Amino acid sequence: MQKRLLLFDIDGTLIHSGGAGVEALKRALTERFGIKDDLHDIEIAGMTDSGIVISILKKHQIPTTADNIAAFLDSYVHFLSLELPRRRGKLLPGVLELLEKLKTRKHLVLGLLTGNVSRGAQLKLGHYGVWHFFEFGAFADDHHNRNELGAFARARAKEKHGREFSADEIDVIGDTPRDIACGKALGARTVAVATGTWSREKLAEHHPDILIDDLSDVDRLMNTLGW
Numbered sequence: 001m002q003k004r005l006l007l008f009d010i011d012g013t014l015i016h017s018g019g020a021g022v023e024a025l026k027r028a029l030t031e032r033f034g035i036k037d038d039l040h041d042i043e044i045a046g047m048t049d050s051g052i053v054i055s056i057l058k059k060h061q062i063p064t065t066a067d068n069i070a071a072f073l074d075s076y077v078h079f080l081s082l083e084l085p086r087r088r089g090k091l092l093p094g095v096l097e098l099l100e101k102l103k104t105r106k107h108l109v110l111g112l113l114t115g116n117v118s119r120g121a122q123l124k125l126g127h128y129g130v131w132h133f134f135e136f137g138a139f140a141d142d143h144h145n146r147n148e149l150g151a152f153a154r155a156r157a158k159e160k161h162g163r164e165f166s167a168d169e170i171d172v173i174g175d176t177p178r179d180i181a182c183g184k185a186l187g188a189r190t191v192a193v194a195t196g197t198w199s200r201e202k203l204a205e206h207h208p209d210i211l212i213d214d215l216s217d218v219d220r221l222m223n224t225l226g227w
Helices: 020-033 049-059 066-086 095-103 118-127 146-161 177-186 200-204 218-225
Strands: 004-008 108-113 136-138 170-174 189-193 210-212
Touching: 004 146, 020 049, 020 066, 020 118, 049 066, 066 118, 095 108, 095 218, 108 146, 136 146, 146 170, 146 177, 170 177, 177 189, 177 200, 200 210, 210 218
Parallel strands: 004 108, 004 170, 108 136, 170 189, 189 210
Antiparallel strands: none
């Protein structure tokens, strides 16, 4: 069968971390810069970690130097490792069954296309036992603009499999309008899942190719998408 590249978002698509990520950001801001902030006015869903950090630093008029961003992200990853076990997070409905079935299909290549830094992605998915399903990913380490990440994922797929994946051989699966926009920027088929903070109705306004409530009806989903 024709090979197909499936690129998954993490937060709100595969897992809910129970607020571990936001709490880790708050603690990192306090530790590195001595500032307490509930971050209620910082856009987080669908953003890259590096983009979030830049927004926080700008809000508090802290120079957005490479050193400041790296220091913030180092602290964030440290606190994330502490917060994940304390939170009542979870894998989202159908995720484990779907990944197990997809992994048996030799024509499918599973990767990540996420706003997480790579260390954060590994911590989150490792904590919930699904990191090993993914061969590679594109992360916030690669670029702070999510729409640029598709090219990195595509290049890593080529490096690993020795072939270029055309746009019509790629699916981008996520739960926010930013995931949809990222997939469209790549020319991929976009699959929006209403398991994050955005409702089905709001996601529909961004015209994904496929829109579903969740990933729980695994067999039907795989048949519909030709996986």
